[in-house]
Amino acid sequence: MQLKAPRGTYDILPPESSKWQYIEGILKETAETFGYREIRTPIFEHTELFERGVGTSTDIVTKEMYTFKDKSLRSLTLRPENTASCARALIEHSIYSGIMPAKWYYIGPMFRYDRPQTGRYRQFHQFGVEAFGSNSPYLDAEVIILLIEVLKRLGLKEYELHINSVGCTQCRDVYRQKLIEHITPVKDRLCPDCQTRYQQNPLRVLDCKEKSCHQAIVNYPTLFQHLCSDCASHYDMVKEALKANSIDYRHDDNLVRGLDYYTNTAFEIHIPGIGAQSAVGGGGRYNGLVEDCGGPDLPGIGFAMGIERLLLAVNTLAAKGLDSGKSDVFITTMSDQYELQALELLTRLRQKNIRAEKDYMGRSGRAQMKYADKLGARMVIIIGDDEIQQGYFTLRDMQSKEQVQIDKKEIVESVKDRLAKFRGGNG
Ligand SMILES: [Zn+2]
Numbered sequence: 001m002q003l004k005a006p007r008g009t010y011d012i013l014p015p016e017s018s019k020w021q022y023i024e025g026i027l028k029e030t031a032e033t034f035g036y037r038e039i040r041t042p043i044f045e046h047t048e049l050f051e052r053g054v055g056t057s058t059d060i061v062t063k064e065m066y067t068f069k070d071k072s073l074r075s076l077t078l079r080p081e082n083t084a085s086c087a088r089a090l091i092e093h094s095i096y097s098g099i100m101p102a103k104w105y106y107i108g109p110m111f112r113y114d115r116p117q118t119g120r121y122r123q124f125h126q127f128g129v130e131a132f133g134s135n136s137p138y139l140d141a142e143v144i145i146l147l148i149e150v151l152k153r154l155g156l157k158e159y160e161l162h163i164n165s166v167g168c169t170q171c172r173d174v175y176r177q178k179l180i181e182h183i184t185p186v187k188d189r190l191c192p193d194c195q196t197r198y199q200q201n202p203l204r205v206l207d208c209k210e211k212s213c214h215q216a217i218v219n220y221p222t223l224f225q226h227l228c229s230d231c232a233s234h235y236d237m238v239k240e241a242l243k244a245n246s247i248d249y250r251h252d253d254n255l256v257r258g259l260d261y262y263t264n265t266a267f268e269i270h271i272p273g274i275g276a277q278s279a280v281g282g283g284g285r286y287n288g289l290v291e292d293c294g295g296p297d298l299p300g301i302g303f304a305m306g307i308e309r310l311l312l313a314v315n316t317l318a319a320k321g322l323d324s325g326k327s328d329v330f331i332t333t334m335s336d337q338y339e340l341q342a343l344e345l346l347t348r349l350r351q352k353n354i355r356a357e358k359d360y361m362g363r364s365g366r367a368q369m370k371y372a373d374k375l376g377a378r379m380v381i382i383i384g385d386d387e388i389q390q391g392y393f394t395l396r397d398m399q400s401k402e403q404v405q406i407d408k409k410e411i412v413e414s415v416k417d418r419l420a421k422f423r424g425g426n427g
């Protein structure tokens with residue numbers, strides 16, 4: 001049997017990998033500019049963390065987790081998202097007793113056992129930020145501004161920012177009751193999952209994936225109409241801050257997050273034209289999460305975006321900034337006996353950060369020149385009998401085809417100077 005990558009996973013090969021490096025570079029740079037530092041958490045955690053930090057009633061936990069027992073029969077799970085892991089790290093290392101807020105970002109693979117489809121994989125990648133320790137609405141705004149800045153820097157102009165407030169536990173208790181009253185008469189039309197959960201958690205019905213559930217509860221009362229005065233003014237301040245930063249948004253009553261630890265601001269970014277599921281990222285406040293994970297009562301806010309979905313959106317992205325993978329210089333040997341000299345020169349060039357390459361397939365001198373062309377080398381250094389006997393190297397410009405003889409001792413500096421000139425000339 002021919003071995004293949006497991007269903008829902010894939011290889012990122014060059015030159016595709018340069019696109020990833022390019023996007024990841026922009027994500028990191030933007031996050032760092034906003035004062036977020038990188039956190040790297042384990043790929044697997046105790047299953048209990050996600051049960052508490054993602055929620056036992058979510059599809060992620062009930063259907064989509066890669067859970068396994070290790071050799072000591074501990075239940076472990078490949079991380080389906082990273083917010084719970086960040087909360088766990090915050091608690092474990094008592095970060096909250098230091099300088100607040102703690103502002104982190106991450107980039108890495110996540111795992112969900114989902115039906116693979118375009119832009120959706122079982123091992124997929126997310127970029128996200130988390131800020132713990134402050135309940136300021138301006139921090140909510142900062143996180144959203146960061147998300148928009150990322151899109152701008154990636155050259156994405158067509159996006160829609162949806163925002164809503166899901167309130168606090170207080171205003172939600174009132175709302176929950178209203179919602180149960182609205183749902184009860186039509187409960188028979190709900191999907192089996194919602195029928196069992198609507199009494200305990202009616203908000204989960206609002207973000208159910210089944211169409212029939214949405215049709216059944218049409219014209220439901222919105223949470224927005226039931227915000228307490230604190231939550232209403234928090235939301236107003238976020239909107240005011242977005243306006244002050246010239247960020248367009250659309251208030252979206254339907255944007256709800258069904259879990260108890262989500263509070264106040266919720267947001268999503270939609271990019272039209274990348275298929276049915278146009279959301280590339282979203283997030284919000286989760287003031288109850290740290291406590292649910294066993295830590296102190298500490299507010300938090302963050303977002304996550306799918307890098308695969310982002311790639312679909314930026315696929316037309318200008319090649320600008322992408323690593324071409326081209327060589328600067330190629331060393332051609334006219335005889336096997338000069339291989340060692342070639343390798344030694346290669347090392348000296350590379351130590352100066354010059355992308356240098358040689359042949360390893362026993363090609364003829366002519367075939368080596370062709371190969372150099374394929375690698376996109378700007379220059380070729382030729383090592384032959386004359387060169388070795390007289391102590392120089394022949395340097396060939398692959399564009400002008402001009403050849404010059406350069407003293408052995410000056411070759412590295414000479415290549416460096418010429419490259420600097422080429423680069424300067426190309427702007
Ligand atoms: Zn409230």
Ligand SMILES: [Zn+2]
Binds near residue numbers: 191193205208209
């Ligand atoms: Zn449902």
